[in-house]
Amino acid sequence: MSTIALKCECGAVQGRALNITPQSGNRVACCCSDCQAFVDYLGRRAVVLDAHGGTEIYQTSQSQVKIDTGHDHVKSLKLSPKGLVRWYADCCNTPIANTMSAGLPFMGVFHSFTDIEDRKKTLGPIRAYCQIQDAIGTVTHPKAHKKFPLGITGRILRQIVTWKIQGKNTPSPFYDEDGKPVSEPDILNA
Ligand SMILES: [Zn+2]
Ligand SMILES: [Zn+2]
Numbered sequence: 691m692s693t694i695a696l697k698c699e700c701g702a703v704q705g706r707a708l709n710i711t712p713q714s715g716n717r718v719a720c721c722c723s724d725c726q727a728f729v730d731y732l733g734r735r736a737v738v739l740d741a742h743g744g745t746e747i748y749q750t751s752q753s754q755v756k757i758d759t760g761h762d763h764v765k766s767l768k769l770s771p772k773g774l775v776r777w778y779a780d781c782c783n784t785p786i787a788n789t790m791s792a793g794l795p796f797m798g799v800f801h802s803f804t805d806i807e808d809r810k811k812t813l814g815p816i817r818a819y820c821q822i823q824d825a826i827g828t829v830t831h832p833k834a835h836k837k838f839p840l841g842i843t844g845r846i847l848r849q850i851v852t853w854k855i856q857g858k859n860t861p862s863p864f865y866d867e868d869g870k871p872v873s874e875p876d877i878l879n880a
Contacts, residue, residue: 692812695805696755698779698786699737703760705863707750707799712814715750716846721829722821724769728776731767731878732783738802742825745785746801748813749846751858752789752865755797764864766875775875777864779803792862792869795853796846818842 691714696705721744729738729745739745757764763781768774777786785800806812819831820838853859864872 694812696757696786696799696803697805698760698763698782698784698803700779700782700784702781703757703763703779703784703786703803705755705757705759707748707804708754708756710748710750710754710812712812714754715748715813715849716817716842717746717748717809717813717815718817718842719744719746719819719831720821721745721819721825723824724773725821726824727769728767728778729785732778732785734783734785734802738785738800742822742827742829744819744825744829746809746816747788747798748801748804749796749798749849751795751849751853752797752862753795753853753858753860755787755799755863757863761872765873766864766871768875768877770879771877774798775864775871787864789862789864792865792871793859794850795856795859796850797862817845 692710694707725745726743763779765780766777774788786803788798819834822829822834823836
């Protein structure tokens with residue numbers, strides 16, 4: 691099991707992801723227009739996205755992620771009222787993670803917030819390269835899929851149920867005991 695160092699680009703926000711193994715979560719890449727819009731809003735396309743507009747995400751549980759420094763810089767937004775809550779560091783506009791809500795243990799940590807020497811060894815191979823209908827150019831990744839493939843969706847749903855039973859939605863770095871977000875999300879397309 692690994693503890694992964696988490697860090698925004700300027701280093702003001704730092705944290706850790708605990709008890710991570712290639713089996714403990716899902717390493718995926720997402721090319722969807724929402725993930726691209728989020729990174730564009732932060733002005734970080736050139737740094738964060740790959741050549742196809744993809745973002746690499748590690749899906750894990752909220753209680754495995756700790757923020758140790760720079761709490762004041764942790765902000766959030768939603769692209770629409772119903773969408774994912776997207777967390778970022780406002781010191782340097784580094785994308786941090788996505789959450790669904792306080793009650794669901796799910797968290798998708800952006801690669802831009804991780805400091806990992808060997809991603810494949812630590813997180814395992816990319817399980818799916820998703821949402822290529824929104825990708826730039828022709829994607830040749832062997833795990834390329836339109837939308838999210840059922841296998842990965844089923845796997846993450848099963849993990850969310852297990853994590854929920856284990857109480858892994860708390861403690862969360864982004865929600866207090868009452869489920870209130872540490873920073874109220876701005877809604878971009880209200
Ligand atoms: Zn920063
Ligand atoms: Zn996406």
